[in-house]
Amino acid sequence: MKVSVNWVKQFTDIELPIDKLVEKIGAQLGAVEEVIDIGKRYQGIIVARVITSDRHPNSDKLTVCKIDDGGVVKKVSRDTQGYAQVVCGAPNVEIGMLTAWIPPGVTVPSTFDKEPLVIEAKEIRGVVSHGMLASPKELGFGGDHSGLLAIDEDIIPGTSFTKAYKLDDHIIDIENKMFTHRPDLFGMLGIAREISGIQNTAFHSPSWYLNPKLIDAQSTTAQLNLQVKNDLPRLVPRFCALSIANVSVGPSPVWLQSYLMRVGIRPVNNVVDLTNFVMYETGQPLHAYDYDKLAGGSLVIRYPKEGEGLTVLGGKNLSLHKGTIIIADAVKAVGLGGVMGGAGTEVDDDTKNIVLECANFDMNAVRNAAMEYGLFTDAATRFTKNQSPLQNPAVITKAAEDILRLAGGNLASPLIDDKSKLPQLQRINTSSDFVNLRLGLKLSSAQMAALLNNVEVETKPSGSKFSSNVPFWRTDLAIPEDIVEEIGRLYGYDHLPQELPPRDLTPAKLDPSISFKSRVRRTLSSAGANEVLTYSFVHESLLKKVGQDPKNAYHIRNALSPDLQYYRLSIIPSLLEKVQPNIRAGFGEFALFEIGKEHFKGATDRDGLPKELDRIAVVVASKDAKPGAPYFAARKICDYLLDELGIGGVFYEPIDRQKTSKTATYYDSDRTALITVNGQKIGRVGEFKQSVSSALKLPRYCAGFALHSNKLVNLSSPPSYQSINRFPSLDQDLCLRSTTKLTYAALLEFLKKQLDKASAKHGYGFDIFPLDIFQRPKDKSYKQTTWRIRLWHPGRTLTTAEVNELIDQLSKEAKNRLKAARV
Structure with a gap:
């Protein structure tokens, strides 16, 4: 700014x-980026009057002028009347006009920041020219180089150009x-x-801003029919417009051009320049249309029609997209709401009747349009800061009055003020104690009220309490903490006491979820797995490779890169994508895990926002074939993790093929199991489909599992410790021959229950480990399953006889109840 x-x-x-x-x-x-001394650019330039203008003896396009500067410039040759001679090529030079004279030894302002051009007295086709008469372009007042700058005010010749137009100025550029x-x-x-x-x-504030006298159309025969229709009241809560007839469009006065120039705005004409001037004065953008170029004399605020386009000021052609706010007449789009007007209705030298617009647009809609079409205008910059719609009538009134004064004409329509639900002015109640506690000050409520009243935040103290009426232009003040910030800033943060606040040494409570994740990381790392961190975003092709439907995933419109277009539906595919690169890097056997988040379209929280689903995922892989199925390698790690978390009652049950999952589409249902704890589903473990393995180039030995983190947090228990048994344990192997219809899980569950009974009766401790599952090639109806059972007693050494007796009892129960014979 x-x-x-x-x-x-x-x-x-x-x-x-x-x-x-x-x-x-x-x-x-605010942070100051740069300070520019404007006065240095115009140092030495003088207002001069043209006294004579004669054709150059050696050129048809040049004139030799005598100018009056009041004799203020020294060391310049003059005639007997004290006039200086200047050769000029401008076609608009005429006797009696006032213009800017750049004498010898003075720098041309437009070159000041580039390669400074210092004017010298020199001979031009045989005639000496003492300096030059300047055009607007040479003075930095725009791009017009067609003629001299014509000064339209009564200024005494010899007056400093800097003084005449208050150019002894500094521009402070604030971030x-x-x-x-x-x-x-x-x-x-x-x-x-x-x-x-x-x-x-x-x-x-000036009265025209706080208490505007709203204007009415004058009684005149030059009435212009103007209509406004707002189809988007939510996005355009206020839209003010009026028409002015019989304006005279032309160059702006020099004072107006000088103010626009110094803040970086190029002068165009008096009407456009005044809209920019008022915008820069109040912060409220305005726009002027040529009334005679508006079909039907109407302005319609709407969304674009399919295939509709717009050529904006500057000639850029836009293909309008759905959801963009546009201003249209009865036939076509004439402006991009809150961003830029259309070229087809711009005010030019032939314009006689205008429509003045002062509107308020939704900040997010304007930001989206500016980004989408690449148009970062002064208007868009201001509208994206959430301008107050309550200032619109005052601003359009001021702009209309200025146009009537400088461009003539007369009001030709009433002020149309189309408004929906406008914000209500707020009152914030707080106290000096509340403020002082947060700033470390000892100000009274009266001192605080004085600081706020200085910036027109009307505040009345009552004892230690005070109430502040928020003015309509302060859209940032809403809660007592905003008042604290305002008082601190106005008082000066450098005046705040430099004292450390008292510290509470009470340790912060541990976050259960963070502690749980750390515990999971330690456990999986101790199992030999390596943690990886992958993006929560994936490419559409990865979803399709693992059989997931991209329609179920949230699509990111403004993605970080083309490879990260969708929120992932599950973590497993992200890990599978890393298997082949690790094998190529020379790692033959490994396990990867990640603790992350998944998102599924339709899974939302109470606010309707996408729910973040916490998951733990593990993948094991080996480049070379290994004995046994990879399923059991993954399950072994899963069992270890759940055991270390203190989660018992774990059961693995076959997948029901009729119940398909929209996310776990990559598992081979014949080689996958649901993981449940006391009937509650906590995840899946299994091998992957052949199609997934082919698409991601996975080795044959590859499996994985995924668990619901939030469920595990509730099921887990703190680590428990027990002394090491002083007495030796005994191992016995047990092999049972059963039908293939009897699952491994059912056999294991049966044995654990029998061992639990023995433990309760005799005080045994036990562990059971699977060793082998064998099926004879010629016997497809039966299988042999072998376990190693480890037994101990905390108070004595077990004998072989009693262990054998227990194993015999287990075998007997298995045969009677499961028809599983001991081998």
């Missing part, structure tokens, strides 16, 4: 020198990011109010 100090001085006094002012702005308002929450600071009026406040002086 470029701030002109002289422009600000029109609203408030500034007593500080420029260096102190910049320091104070940096400390209490825009500092004002993201302060739309009022994108105008000189708001900046002046804040500078007054940080100088500890009261500011008073």
